[in-house]
Amino acid sequence: MAVPPLTASLSDAVAAALATAGVPEVAPRIRRSQHADFQADGVLASAGAVRRDPRALAAEVAAALPTGDRLAAASVAGPGFVNLDLTDGALLDQLAARLADPRLGVGTPESGVTTVVDYSQPNVAKEMHVGHLRSTIIGDALVRTLEHLGGDVIRRNHLGDWGTQFGMLVQQLVEHPEPAAPSMSRLLELYRAARVRFESDPAFADRARRRVVALQSGDRATVAAWREMVDESERYFTEVYDRLGVRLTPADAVGESAYNDALPGIADELERTGVAVTSDGALCVFTDFTSTPLIVRKSDGGYGYAATDLAALRQRVGELHADRLLYVVDARQSLHFRLLFAAATRAGWLPATVSATHVAFGTVLGNDGRPFQTRSGDTVRLIDLLTDAVDRARTVVAAKNPDLTGAALDERARAVGIGAVKYADLATGRTRDYVYDPDRMLALTGDTGVYLQYAHARIRSILARAGSARPQVAPGVPVHPAERALILDLDAFAETLADVVATYEPHRLCAYLHRLAQTFTTFYDQCPVLRAEGPTRTNRLALCHLTGDTLHTGLSLLGIEAPDQL
């Protein structure tokens, strides 16, 4: 078992003191404070419940807290808070425990919990856009964090590989055969041509509709042509994933088509149980929160996006035994997910023991404040966007390291450029819109990935110069205020990860790492490390080690590389 964080031990101690003061069974919240190491605010809340004067109760609690080896002081603050200060010894013990634990105090609270994460979800024969980039990056960070906390994670790339548009595409391909299997860029042209014809030529539109029926009923030639498009698109998506360094492989792709055979059964069951009713020829689920129904089957008999999601949900709960379902999807689809969860709950496919969350995210905007697009109004190709970020990063890295050339420069430019794109995305509150600004995301100072990568590399270089292996923390050495702040920040790593999982908000980890890097900078300014001597030097090197490891692990959970040198 990992040594618990200081906040947890303090919470236990304050709970015991509260019990002594006659208020049992509360778990007081312990927070960092400006006026002491920590502050407990639970007393105030409990006092109301038991009709006691908060300040008097806080005084009783403070008096009941045993000071000594670990707790240096406990005192009443404000209307009924308790300020808590730890001894230097307690802080050094905590530092030693963290340093000895390769998991940095992070337990495995997710062990035994199965989470299915639906993310990335690009559409076949279409360019991936920045919305898919957000889903991919946020999903990847959540997957990594859940796995790090010991959870079982099933990745689901819910590819848009099904639907009426494929009738139109296959028909275009049949009528204008390609000399070879079409490449991704060719597919995009084909898509455009097919759409134009579909809208201008009613006879073609008719043939395209018949083609959809052929596809859905498994006609060999139609399915083969469709398969080719899916394969080519998947090759392209894999290229983007490799470039991004995200944990998605073709094995994680279970597209909408995979649920085709289950759709009639879904509709039948919903109709039989009365969850869905026919309205204007369509099979619909109505709810009490909106007049918009969830359309299970369209009036022409076809199944759409909603039916597929119902089938996927039922399978994820029923066959994959998920405890938690996450859908990392654009906030603009929030009504769809509310309807989906409501329908699935009524159908009995989503029991109360399983949580389902639409992990919604905001829109990526261009400099003009409008959704991010090329000047001609097209989707920006993701691969171009990433190439551009890496090119810009190369300039930044080369300026810092004039000696770096060739493959080594390319490698670092990649780590920095991709890290910058990911960090800029993840550091923004998930549901907020943000402006895609490549110059800002590559700034060496400020809240950027590069800043954190440099902070980490600087620590590695300090350690390389010190030349020592991992030091043993020396007890009995006075702790400088800047060291104190750093120990307290380092100790909050596990809680931060728990917070990310409780809220599905990776920006909390970004903010934590950014603050940690700043606290380290203050420490390094105020406390010489390499020039220090004896046990003081030892303990400062220990702090450097632990900060370097925490930054490295934290960045890796965001999917960001932290090379030793930049």
Ligand code: ARG
């Ligand atoms: N492919 C869809 C799109 O590009 C997103 C799919 C989201 N996932 C889901 N299970 N509905 O908008």
